[in-house]
Amino acid sequence: MATIRDVARLANVSVATVSRVLNGTAKVSDEAKNAVLEATHALGFYLNANARALAQKDSEIIGVLVSEVSDPYFGVMVRSCEEVAHSNEKILLVAQGFHEEKRELRAINSLLSHRCAGLVVHALAVPDKVMAEYMKSFPYMVMINRVLPGFEDRCVNINNFRGMYLTTKTLIENGHRKIAYVNSSHRILDADERCNGYRQALLDHGCEVNENLILKVSPSLEGGTTAAHKLLEHKDEFTAVACYNDALAAALMAVFADKGIKVPEQISVIGFDNLFLSSCLNPPLTTVTNPVDIMGKYATLLSLALYNHQEFKLPEFETKLIWRKSVRDLEK
Amino acid sequence: MATIRDVARLANVSVATVSRVLNGTAKVSDEAKNAVLEATHALGFYLNANARALAQKDSEIIGVLVSEVSDPYFGVMVRSCEEVAHSNEKILLVAQGFHEEKRELRAINSLLSHRCAGLVVHALAVPDKVMAEYMKSFPYMVMINRVLPGFEDRCVNINNFRGMYLTTKTLIENGHRKIAYVNSSHRILDADERCNGYRQALLDHGCEVNENLILKVSPSLEGGTTAAHKLLEHKDEFTAVACYNDALAAALMAVFADKGIKVPEQISVIGFDNLFLSSCLNPPLTTVTNPVDIMGKYATLLSLALYNHQEFKLPEFETKLIWRKSVRDLEK
């Protein structure tokens, strides 16, 4: 592959001039500029980003770690990160952690190696203590969907408690008093927070908490299928079910439909996240927005700002109810 | 940030020894090795991947360009690419093209700058001529979902014609003779191939092609909604509708459900791709698999192999019918 020296030779100028033309960092005569551009084109030359990063001590790369890109939730998040990166002339380095500590650690280390000019990390499995070390050493590192004590201002997340309190309260306000809950089995703060929101809403409205109706499954379609079957063993003990996320709700509804159980006539279902698929379900899923796109955006902006030693204040991330058709008003 | 020199100084060895310990490229005495590891840890040192890539003329990065990561289709693809990357000790650089020529070009150039050790490109908008230049200059570049004449062995794709022929034939075999088609409006080979498959299946079975029933919309939920409304203006002219992809089918079904039109009793719907959401729809969507995960995997493997001047033969990528419940057998 051609180097800047080859270009310089062909254009009959010095390497500095070539660099200046290519980066627009200083004025160059039109004559020289044209010669350089011509030579660049003739040789099919592309600046070597590695050499440049080395010389400039600054890379064009922003690093992102997520659990799994194919999960629509993270898909949306990565998309937002990439858009911010793009408008800042950067490009995304993406790693997946798959909820495994080893993968997450390897990913973080790899991203650090690449001297990213920004780092957004969604890591569930790495212990707080280790994360704290990283956060201390790399002050531009930003966490998403996890709150690390002492680093709250670099943690981007929603109020999960409030969000799930809201969905549960919605069910209660529609006359439901016996409400099941399908939780995520991941060891992750979200899960506890949401479950607590559910419990608190029940308590605040004088509803009984029935531990038989609280399930823990993998927060995926498969998990939802399992949960649906288990839940049906207690069919008469509830009129509604709140879910940790939309994927679970979708799987639940699919099983119910298959068994001839009508949603919402017989069982009401409420989700969490407002994934794009939720509106296509039949009936369309009532759920709560999880503004992951906005979070991805601000996490990236924050990290970039910190990297450049600039001030940046995170906004509040709001959840709000999306009323569709999967919840029945029992009082009508 | 600490450099290898700092480590060498602290460990009282030469930089070469440090490099050897960190890379395991040559035997080092236990004494020296421990000193190095200790120093590395004490300084919180991470090898600079840019400097290494420069010195080794070989990066740890694999580049991928897709339209949009949040599209579940590409999410699955990127996930596969990342897995291959990961098991080859590499990491993914991801760019999005959004079907825009300018973005696609910028993305490709940026990936090339980074001297990726593998390059998988899904670019719709860049003209054949330009793509051919790239493919010629970078013999490890692999295309996905597009066939470029002269570079067939570096183009990973399914037989779209056959796939859509299959879905249409399925409808016909179930007694449908008046079949609508919702196509993608993107200027992309897939779209034409699939549409031709649909047309040919009709012709081969003596069904009439009704141009009123062939729609072109953006292949998204929004597009599907538009299409559904347009199609309903010709409600009595068809009994089934084949769709360019599952997202369109899902949106169609949502509109039908909203209007009280029963699928499959009144209208049968068939999709394409077998996205994860398809099985959650109500009724579950009959569709055809599009093995995008396998394609992502082999595209990445191929590119890596080519980069390393190794032989690699692509397999055939099969589509197959997934029979669910969105198609009614009119003959029963």
Place this chain on the structure above:
DNA sequence: GGTAATCATGTAAACGTTTACATAAATTAT
């Protein structure tokens, strides 16, 4: 017309690694 300021360009050091080659010490063979 002489000095000062500006401008375009070039030279060379630096960025942080890897690695070919050199060297000294330790081991083995004779």
Place this chain on the structure above:
DNA sequence: ATAATTTATGTAAACGTTTACATGATTACC
């Protein structure tokens, strides 16, 4: 005991850029 081999380590050049500094040419000023 000496020579030959092996082993562990160090030295320094290379990778392809950017950029501080130097330089000579041009322009501006009084």
